Amino acid sequence: MDPLAAPVPSVEDLVASAHVVSLPLTTRFRGITVREAVVFDGPMRATEFSPFVEYGDVEASTWLRAAIEFGWTEQPPIRRDSIRVNATVPSVPAHEVAGILARFPGCRTAKVKVAEPSQTREDDVARVRAVREALGPEGRIRVDANGGWNVDEAEHAVHDLAPFDLEYVEQPCANVEELVELRTRIRWMGVPIAADESVRKAEDPLAVARAEAADVLVVKAQPLGGIRRALRILERTGLPVVVSSALDTSVGLAMGARLAAAVPELEFDCGLGTAALLAADVTEDPLLPVDGAVPVRDVDLSPELLARYAADRDRTAWWLERIERCHRLLTD
Numbered sequence: 001m002d003p004l005a006a007p008v009p010s011v012e013d014l015v016a017s018a019h020v021v022s023l024p025l026t027t028r029f030r031g032i033t034v035r036e037a038v039v040f041d042g043p044m045r046a047t048e049f050s051p052f053v054e055y056g057d058v059e060a061s062t063w064l065r066a067a068i069e070f071g072w073t074e075q076p077p078i079r080r081d082s083i084r085v086n087a088t089v090p091s092v093p094a095h096e097v098a099g100i101l102a103r104f105p106g107c108r109t110a111k112v113k114v115a116e117p118s119q120t121r122e123d124d125v126a127r128v129r130a131v132r133e134a135l136g137p138e139g140r141i142r143v144d145a146n147g148g149w150n151v152d153e154a155e156h157a158v159h160d161l162a163p164f165d166l167e168y169v170e171q172p173c174a175n176v177e178e179l180v181e182l183r184t185r186i187r188w189m190g191v192p193i194a195a196d197e198s199v200r201k202a203e204d205p206l207a208v209a210r211a212e213a214a215d216v217l218v219v220k221a222q223p224l225g226g227i228r229r230a231l232r233i234l235e236r237t238g239l240p241v242v243v244s245s246a247l248d249t250s251v252g253l254a255m256g257a258r259l260a261a262a263v264p265e266l267e268f269d270c271g272l273g274t275a276a277l278l279a280a281d282v283t284e285d286p287l288l289p290v291d292g293a294v295p296v297r298d299v300d301l302s303p304e305l306l307a308r309y310a311a312d313r314d315r316t317a318w319w320l321e322r323i324e325r326c327h328r329l330l331t332d
């Protein structure tokens with residue numbers, strides 16, 4: 001039994017407090033235009049369960065553990081009450097970049113999606129160039145390939161993108177061995193590597209640090225099983241951290257902000273500004289970036305918005321069954 005695991009409420013309690021929503025996005029992101037999520041009225045605060053629909057139950061049950069911990073238990077002490085965030089730029093054509101950045105007022109850092117399978121390296125270069133032009137020389141730019149390159153492709157891409165002055169390249173290749181190889185090859189270019197999927201989807205989230213495959217860790221509260229587990233992973237690796245969202249509603253973003261607030265040292269801006277990519281939310285007071293930061297606070301659910309964006313009957317039934325299966329995995 002994991003000493004960090006919060007007691008699991010009954011499935012009846014979970015289902016009774018669940019609201020399944022379907023929120024439109026402003027821009028297509030990781031192939032979706034609608035974000036489905038479950039938010040709960042937890043006894044401590046509103047909380048969220050939103051593993052992507054294609055994830056299996058074992059992976060999704062880790063996200064449920066996080067939801068329960070946040071909604072049903074006290075949280076670790078915080079060290080800051082506001083978190084600087086990056087703008088998140090989906091794999092849009094270069095001419096749409098300025099419009100996206102305008103949704104993230106005051107953000108000095110932008111994370112740019114690259115390596116989209118249907119696009120070319122020239123598309124990536126054009127998008128990153130447009131971001132550099134918009135942010136000016138002081139801006140910080142990081143790119144995220146979501147493991148989309150092999151080592152050679154990644155080396156060429158970093159070579160082409162380095163002139164725009166990259167803060168780091170996130171998950172350039174899919175696995176840890178490739179990251180190690182790439183890290184050796186690009187060391188002379190001075191572009192650090194950040195690991196995301198190699199932490200949040202790995203059976204052993206510490207493997208990437210042990211292999212010295214990355215310079216920075218991207219951590220997300222839900223996929224890592226909650227704030228306490230994420231903090232424990234960070235403690236054990238000692239690497240600098242970027243806390244990021246999973247394209248959550250403002251409720252999940254509040255969980256992420258809470259994690260970012262509890263981290264001992266936070267030198268990088270965090271990927272928690274993504275409420276700006278949602279065209280609708282579950283609260284009247286969303287966790288949108290203001291002056292380049294989001295506040296660390298709980299979020300009040302809006303009954304009116306929950307009703308307006310409620311998922312249809314079939315999707316609601318699908319999510320409630322998923323909760324039941326994940327609950328069984330946590331209690332068996």
Ligand SMILES: O=C(O)CCC(=O)C1=CC=C[C@@H](O)[C@@H]1C(=O)O
Nearest residue numbers: 030088111244245246247271274
């Ligand atoms: O980090 C950010 O700026 C926002 C979050 C973000 O990019 C992601 C959220 C959810 C799923 C992922 O494909 C993606 C990521 O890979 O980091």
Ligand SMILES: [Mg+2]
Nearest residue numbers: 144170171196
């Ligand atoms: Mg990522």
